[in-house]
Amino acid sequence: xxxxxxxxxxxxxxxxxxxxxxxxxxxxxxxxxxxxxxxxxxxxxxxxxxxxxxxxxxxxxxxxxxxxxxxxxxxxxxxxxxxxxxxxxxxxxxxxxxxxxxxxxxxxxxxxxxxxxxxxxxxxxxxxxxxxxxxxxxxxxxxxxxxxxxxxxxxxxxxxxxxxxxxxxxxxxxxxxxxxxxxxxxxxxxxxxxxxxxxxxxxxxxxxxxxxxxxxxxxxxxxxxxxxxxxxxxxxxxxxxxxxxxxxxxxxxxxxxxxxxxxxxxxxxxxxxxxxxxxxxxxxxxxxxxxxxxxxxxxxxxxxxxxxxxxxxxxxxxxxxxxxxxxxxxxxxxxxxxxxxxxxxxxxxxxxxxxxxxxxxxxxxxxxxxxxxxxxxxxxxxxxxxxxxxxxxxxxxxxxxxxxxxxxxxxxxxxxxxxxxxxxxxxxxxxxxxxxxxxxxxxxxxxxxxxxxxxxxxxxxxxxxxxxxxxxxxxxxxxxxxxxxxxxxxxxxxxxxxxxxxxxxxx
Amino acid sequence: xxxxxxxxxxxxxxxxxxxxxxxxxxxxxxxxxxxxxxxxxxxxxxxxxxxxxxxxxxxxxxxxxxxxxxxxxxxxxxxxxxxxxxxxxxxxxxxxxxxxxxxxxxxxxxxxxxxxxxxxxxxxxxxxxxxxxxxxxxxxxxxxxxxxxxxxxxxxxxxxxxxxxxxxxxxxxxxxxxxxxxxxxxxxxxxxxxxxxxxxxxxxxxxxxxxxxxxxxxxxxxxxxxxxxxxxxxxxxxxxxxxxxxxxxxxxxxxxxxxxxxxxxxxxxxxxxxxxxxxxxxxxxxxxxxxxxxxxxxxxxxxxxxxxxxxxxxxxxxxxxxxxxxxxxxxxxxxxxxxxxxxxxxxx
Numbered sequence: 001x002x003x004x005x006x007x008x009x010x011x012x013x014x015x016x017x018x019x020x021x022x023x024x025x026x027x028x029x030x031x032x033x034x035x036x037x038x039x040x041x042x043x044x045x046x047x048x049x050x051x052x053x054x055x056x057x058x059x060x061x062x063x064x065x066x067x068x069x070x071x072x073x074x075x076x077x078x079x080x081x082x083x084x085x086x087x088x089x090x091x092x093x094x095x096x097x098x099x100x101x102x103x104x105x106x107x108x109x110x111x112x113x114x115x116x117x118x119x120x121x122x123x124x125x126x127x128x129x130x131x132x133x134x135x136x137x138x139x140x141x142x143x144x145x146x147x148x149x150x151x152x153x154x155x156x157x158x159x160x161x162x163x164x165x166x167x168x169x170x171x172x173x174x175x176x177x178x179x180x181x182x183x184x185x186x187x188x189x190x191x192x193x194x195x196x197x198x199x200x201x202x203x204x205x206x207x208x209x210x211x212x213x214x215x216x217x218x219x220x221x222x223x224x225x226x227x228x229x230x231x232x233x234x235x236x237x238x239x240x241x242x243x244x245x246x247x248x249x250x251x252x253x254x255x256x257x258x259x260x261x262x263x264x265x266x267x268x269x270x271x272x273x274x275x276x277x278x279x280x281x282x283x284x285x286x287x288x289x290x291x292x293x294x295x296x297x298x299x300x301x302x303x304x305x306x307x308x309x310x311x312x313x314x315x316x317x318x319x320x321x322x323x324x325x326x327x328x329x330x331x332x333x334x335x336x337x338x339x340x341x342x343x344x345x346x347x348x349x350x351x352x353x354x355x356x357x358x359x360x361x362x363x364x365x366x367x368x369x370x371x372x373x374x375x376x377x378x379x380x381x382x383x384x385x386x387x388x389x390x391x392x393x394x395x396x397x398x399x400x401x402x403x404x405x406x407x408x409x410x411x412x413x414x415x416x417x418x419x420x421x422x423x424x425x426x427x428x429x430x431x432x433x434x435x436x437x438x439x440x441x442x443x444x445x446x447x448x449x450x451x452x453x454x455x456x457x458x459x460x461x462x463x464x465x466x467x468x469x470x471x472x473x474x475x476x477x478x479x480x481x482x483x484x485x486x487x488x489x490x491x492x493x494x495x496x497x498x499x500x501x502x503x504x505x506x507x
Numbered sequence: 508x509x510x511x512x513x514x515x516x517x518x519x520x521x522x523x524x525x526x527x528x529x530x531x532x533x534x535x536x537x538x539x540x541x542x543x544x545x546x547x548x549x550x551x552x553x554x555x556x557x558x559x560x561x562x563x564x565x566x567x568x569x570x571x572x573x574x575x576x577x578x579x580x581x582x583x584x585x586x587x588x589x590x591x592x593x594x595x596x597x598x599x600x601x602x603x604x605x606x607x608x609x610x611x612x613x614x615x616x617x618x619x620x621x622x623x624x625x626x627x628x629x630x631x632x633x634x635x636x637x638x639x640x641x642x643x644x645x646x647x648x649x650x651x652x653x654x655x656x657x658x659x660x661x662x663x664x665x666x667x668x669x670x671x672x673x674x675x676x677x678x679x680x681x682x683x684x685x686x687x688x689x690x691x692x693x694x695x696x697x698x699x700x701x702x703x704x705x706x707x708x709x710x711x712x713x714x715x716x717x718x719x720x721x722x723x724x725x726x727x728x729x730x731x732x733x734x735x736x737x738x739x740x741x742x743x744x745x746x747x748x749x750x751x752x753x754x755x756x757x758x759x760x761x762x763x764x765x766x767x768x769x770x771x772x773x774x775x776x777x778x779x780x781x782x783x784x785x786x787x788x789x790x791x792x793x794x795x796x797x798x799x800x801x802x803x804x805x806x807x808x809x810x811x812x813x814x815x816x817x818x819x820x821x822x823x824x825x826x827x828x829x830x831x832x833x834x835x836x837x838x839x840x841x842x843x844x845x846x847x848x849x850x851x852x853x854x855x
Contacts, residue, residue, distance in 0.1 A: 022511075305741060328743035339741055348735040359731070359742040368724045 010073065012037050012200050013058075013089070013169055018067035020053055027053040028064070029224040035169065040191060040201040042211040042232070045221035046244055046434035051204050054221070055171060059084045059091060071169070090162025091171045096154050098146045104157050105129060105142040108164050125164075132163050135197065137190050151292065152183035159190065170194060171202045176210055177460065178293050181495035188214050206244070208237040209463075220244055245435045252442045255450070257470040259285040263454040264304070264335075264423045269313035273299025275478040276313070281423055281454035286445065287483075288469025289458045292498050296478035297458045298340065301427045304456065305337045306330030317423070331360050336421030338412055340428045340458075342405065346412045349401035353393060356400050357382040357415055385414035390440075406437030413444055424448055427458045442468060462491050476500045510850040521848045525796075528840035536833045543825045550823050557818025558811035564818070566702045570772065572803075572810035574599070574781065576709035577764035578788025579795065579802040580716050585636075585757035586797055587720070588733040590643075590750055592636060594654030595761035596785025597661035601635045602628030602762025604665060606769045607673065607776040610687030617690030624691070625708075625766055632762020633755035635661070640754040644747040658785065666778055675775070684776040693771035705767030709803070712760060716799040719756075729753055761785060790838050796845065809834060 011034035020028040028050045035041055045051045056062045058069055063079030070076070071087040098107050109125055129142050138156040146154060155175060162170055170191075176184045191201050191214060205211055211218055212232060220228040220243040228243040260283030269277050273296045281287055291297055302308040303315065306327035314321045317333045330337065339345040347356045358367045358378045366377030382396040389410040393403055400408060409429065416424065426445055430438040445468065449455050459465050465472060472489060474481040474497035481497050496502060513520075537547030559565045578595040585592035605627040610620055639653035669682040677685075693704040720726035728749045731739040740746045764784055769776060791809050795801030816830035 306743070307741065326743070326745075327741055328745070331743050337741070344735070345738050345741040348731055348738050350734050351731070355727070355731075359738070359744075362727055363724055368727075371724050373722055373724060373727055 009036070011035055011070075012072055014070040015054075015058070016068045016070070018054065018057055018064050018069070020057060020062060020064050026224050028057065030067070031221070031224075031226050032067075033219055033226065033229065035200050035202065037200055038195045038198055039217060040195055040203055040215045042215035042218045043202055043204045043221065044206065044208075044211055044218055044240060044244055046206065049221040049244075050224040051221055052173075053224075055091070055173065055204070058089065058171075085165065088166055088168040089171065090159075090165060090167025090169070092155065092158045092162060092173065092175060094174045094177060096158055098154060098157060100147040101145065103143050103145055104140055104149075104160075107146060107157055108142075108161050112165065129160060129164065132160055136160075136163065136193050137186070151178045151294070152180070152186070155179070155187070156190075167199075169200045169202070171204070173204045174206075175203070176205065176207060180292050180498045181462065181491055182499060184210070207461075207463075208240050211240065212237055222246055241435060247436075250439070252439060252446055252467065254286075254446050254468060254470075257285050257449065259283070259470065260452065263318060265316040266303075266310075267314045267316065269303065269310045269315060271299050271303055271308050271311055273478050274303065274480075277478070277480045278313075279473065279480060280483075281456055283422070283452050283454050284449055285470045286449050286455040286457055286468050288465035288472045289456060289475055290462055290465045290472055290494050290498060291460070291475035293460050295498075296475045297427070299478065300475065301337075301340060301425060301458060304330065304335060304423075304425045305339070306335075331419075334419075334422035336416035336419060336424045336453075338409075338416055338424070338426045338429050340431075342408050342412055347400050347408055350399055352397050352399055353386065353391070353403075353411060354379045354382040354396040356411060357385055357396075360415060361419070381418075385411060385418060389414040389444075406433045406440075409433060409437065409441060413441060417444065417448060421448075422453060424453050424455045425458075426455060428460070429457070430459075430461075430464065462494060465494075466491065474498055476503060479503050510846075511853050513849060513851055516848045524844040524848050525841060528844040529837065531840045532833060532837040535836050536829060539829060539832060540823075540825050543829075545823045545825045550819060550825055550829075553819035553822050554812065554815035556815070558815030560818075563701075564814065566700055568807060568811045568814045569702055569706055571814050572806040573703075573706045573709050573771070574764035574768050574784040575787055575791050575806035575810055576706075576713060576803055577767065578761050578784050579791030579806050580709075580712055580799055581632075581757045581759075581761035581764075582788045582792035583795065583797040583799055583802055584716060584720075584729075584760060585753060586733075586792060588729045588750060588753040589736070590640065590753050590757065591651045592654050592754075592757050592761075593651055593789070594636060594639065594657045594785070595757075595764075595788045596658040596781060596783065597654070598632035598635045598758045598761035599765040599768075599781055599785050600661045600665050601631040601758075601765065603765030603769045603776050603780055604668070605631040605762070606766045607684050607687065610691050610770065611685045617688065617692075620687070620691040621693065621770065624687075624770055625763065628762040628766035629759035632758035632760070632765075634758070635762075636754040636758030637751065640750050644750050662778070665776070669776065669778060673776070682778060686774040687770065691770065692774060693767065703767075703771035705771035708763065708767060712763065713799045713803050716756075716760070720799065725749075725752060761788070764788075787834070790834055793838055794841055 013035035016032050018028050018031045031054060043051055053062065057064045060076065060079055060081040060083050068075050071084065071089060074087065076083045076087060099110065105122065105126060108129055126142060133139060138160055140153050140156045146157065159170070175187060179187060195201060203215055215232045218230055218232055218235065218240060219226060220240065222244060262280045263283050264281040266277055266279040289297060289300070299308065303310065306325055306329055309325045315325065322329065322333065343349065358381060361367055366374055367381065368374055379396050385391065386393065386396060391407045391410045393407060400411070424445070429445065430441050433441065445455055445457065457465065457468055470486050472484045472494070474494055476498060477500060481502065533551060540547040540550040557564055558568050578599060581595045581598065582592060606624040609624045609627050613620065635657065636654065639650045639657065642648035642653055643650045666682065669684060673684045675683050675685045696702045696704055696707055720729065728744050731744055732746050732749045736746055765780070768780055773780065787809060791802055791806045794805040812830050812833055816827045819825060820827045
């Protein structure tokens, strides 16, 4: 693979002074680092810190304005996707790139077959995949169809794909976002085996405890600059968080909740993605919903948002069973909804802040009267939200696509909270936000709770659920666990439920 | 080659590129004129003269622009909501048909007939588009296919009626309808000039559409649905109902083209009423970047090219097809220009 033999302690990957500008924005500003053989290096940084840009340069998707990338002592030609792959760098993306209708083996072979040779040599390939599975602890049935696999198994296939292509450097982008705690442990075991076999790993994450658990060295990016490079053993979560944000972080410390009357009740509801779910949301209480992504969280959110109706069972709000359930009814019933995807469902990218601020209330005074828009009234409302929720923007006439995720989320939060909702559905309210915005959003939810709202918090981040929730449910394959009061469950116990154990009683 | 999104295009980019597109159009058109053995500058000069060189030419251009403003508005309104109405031609003929039915079958004074014909056409056009839209919102049937095919169905229905029940007994066997009475024709905009009130109604319609889009909750709903239907639905905007309202408006506007051509210009219904005004409306709307006031300008531009090319071909012996080519080229370059205002091309 390499022309000149490398000494054992030469770096396997060297980035020299990488700089990339997008217009006025400098996404990467003179970043240099070496990756040694057999180390797990964590790349830590908030959203927009430049992690993704850096990896895109490494993979030739962007060409850097300045600087060079060396893999095993050879400089990669800039802007040529594939050069890094051929040089032995494998990437596991956050969103998998697998063909759902093909088997594991076919997916691994896809793109590696020679055009000029008949037959695929599947026998030899199968043996190699089996050997790789064994060596790296990546158990997966080579003949299973991808569609039938769990998310954790799919990730293993992605890693096998990289290893099959002789990757000596593995890059994992937020690999644990979709895993249960148990699956995360298994992934870490694989990574440890990989480095023991002389591979090198770059682990991109913003989850500090995972970075502490798996890495040997941490690089911290902030605003496109490398602001810290420390050995993991010489640092702690607190210091890393400070480096990431550039300021001290005070995590929210919820006071004790005073639960009130039930405001929303599901009685044995079944929908496209929910199976016989009963749930009570009480005033002045945050109910956390834990679970592995794609286990019915979306279905429950759709139901409370008004996008889905129960096939069986009833939805009661303040004691009344709802009928003719639509998003507009949900809003009228006092449900404030923070959607999972702020880009696709929460906002309209080419609308201004003003237009987005009135998305749910455009038909009401003061935003309009008798079908005529009152743009002055709407703009005043937007300005009030901008001021109260500290939204950083040039003005209410700015198109929302130009705002950062955090500011976009603040607008949605403001739009929802200004209506003083009795029930708040917060679906992944802090995903992809930087720490400052995370703390802000979480404190706002706690304030809403303290002023008597019933909050349903859906999150894939167990830490967040454990910190904020007064009561926790776990969702798995559309079924809901019993309610666990604060402090009664440890992460590992919840992990068991997330993996689907304990639900037998309901069958 | 890859595309990279531009967050905030500069003014130079968003105005300069469309202008460049028009320049490129005339460069290509000029080369074609040279291919036909004519001097390109002379050719364009003759087109300009034919389109606006005299009072008569200018009025002819505005007359030709009138149906294009209506169909252009129809398309602009629908496309704003991402309702791909390719059936303005069918809606135009539906409007013309109802205009003829009301105008020839009801024995009423002209002052009553004219508004009745206009309203009848408006309703008919809306109803013609309602079917495809209900199929789209209820069953997910692609409206591009249904609206496009309805054009042919409508033309065949008209053909059948003109050969049968609506055939003018005094028409010497030609497939044409009876004429609507003189007093039910749209009056001239200015006495003595060959420009009828259809043009005035078209301008008024453009202003009304502009007001609806920028000043009413319906306009807000239409834009929201067009830009992001998922977010609109989540926010409680009734997407299906908005689509239906958009369809009624769009179909109605296209039908007014039929009303205006019959009641303002022809007086009768024939199968050559529209030389593709419905389809050209798509070009008009795209060139106007779906802006209703821009539609007026682009309709006059397009009509000018057609009218001017007629005059030019007689003098310079360049086929009138050059008008179609110029429009097609303008559309292609304009689409490219719009893309390039939003994205920047990167090599590698």
